[in-house]
Amino acid sequence: MNVPLAVVLLLCCVFYAHACAETYTVRAGDNCWQIATNHGLSLQQFQDINPGLNCNNLQIGVVVCVRGGGPSPPSPPSPPSPGGKISYSQFLNAVTSCGYGAPGKDKYDAFINNYASKGGITSNRELAMFLTHILHESGGLQFKEEIRCKDSKCPSEYRSAGDPGDKFYYGRGYIQLTWSANYKAASQYLFGDANKLFYDPDAVARSEELSWNTAFYYWKFNVHNDPGVQNGQFGSSTNRVNGGLECNPCRAACPGRFEMYKKVMRAFGIQENPNPAGC
Known part of the structure; x- marks a missing residue:
């Protein structure tokens, strides 16, 4: 229901x-x-x-x-311990086992150096969930811009009152950031300055680190705090990322995401049964 x-x-x-x-x-x-x-x-x-x-x-x-105000609500269940830092070899294996080309070391560095500080990710299981969705959304770390808008800029779409006429807020980053309000919010979080990405939205696609960090921003504020995610329910993360198109019941790309998640878990050496619940 x-x-x-x-x-x-x-x-x-x-x-x-x-x-x-x-x-x-x-x-x-x-x-x-x-x-x-x-x-x-x-x-x-x-x-x-x-x-x-x-x-x-x-x-x-x-x-x-x-x-x-008043007493704080109960804390969510504690996630499993991180289980050690994911190596470049493990990252490489995770990406290639899902059928994508080998990523450069720059992608690994931006991924491994910021997942905790920018994404709030505290376990390798959650990190595997995150990477799975990133791989699916970006075609294996190939695309940092919404393909259909890359050349045209989609000038009549994603427009809000007050947007500069020469700036366009179509999807950029590994989990695509859209609309000027979201560029402002991500910019405020990452830089303490809402205008930095508002006036330079192209920076998200130009910078490998920003392509990851805007995705970490999205994850932290839209996915990380979901109780199902913290309890290891991969479907809950799918529901947060694209539930309107893929969940209740699991359909379209949903089963493929889960199959990819199982491969990423193996590459990360996570010894537990992957849980598809939540979608």
Whole structure:
């Protein structure tokens, strides 16, 4: 049964009512970064007091918390220990075992140096989930720009009021960042300056590190805090990344993602049964 997001979040708010001192109802044109800023919060603080909120699909009418208070809600289950740093050889094996070409060392360096600090990823199992989706979304780390928009820039799409006429906010990065509000939010998180990527969205595709780091930003604020993800349910991560097209039930690219995940887990040396639940 599909439960509307607004109902889910309302139930969450009832459960955690003692931990929220002030709420706000999402209106047309709102985004997480804007709501957080208007209420004196950082994006991280806003996400922390709204666990499970998908900032990439913020729906009008959803009630969100804008000021915490009272005792903190229970902590989610602790993830398994990291199990050691993934080597370049393991990374290489993970990519090639999924049928893609061998990645350069620069891709590994950007991946391994930032997954914890930028993505909040705390276990090799979650890291395997992340890499699986990155490989699927980017054609094996080949594409950093939305293919259909790369040449034309899709000038009539992804437009918002106030966007500069010579800037275009089509998909860029390994999990494609779209719309100016999301470029601003990612920029604020990564640089402490919302305008850096707003005025230079092309930087995401130019820079290997930014292609990874915007993906880590997306993961941290839209996937990482999902209880199913932390409990090892790969389908929960698929639901967060592309659930509208692939979940309830698992269909389209969903089964292929899971098969790829099993290969990445083996390459990473993770000794547990992969769990497809959550989609």
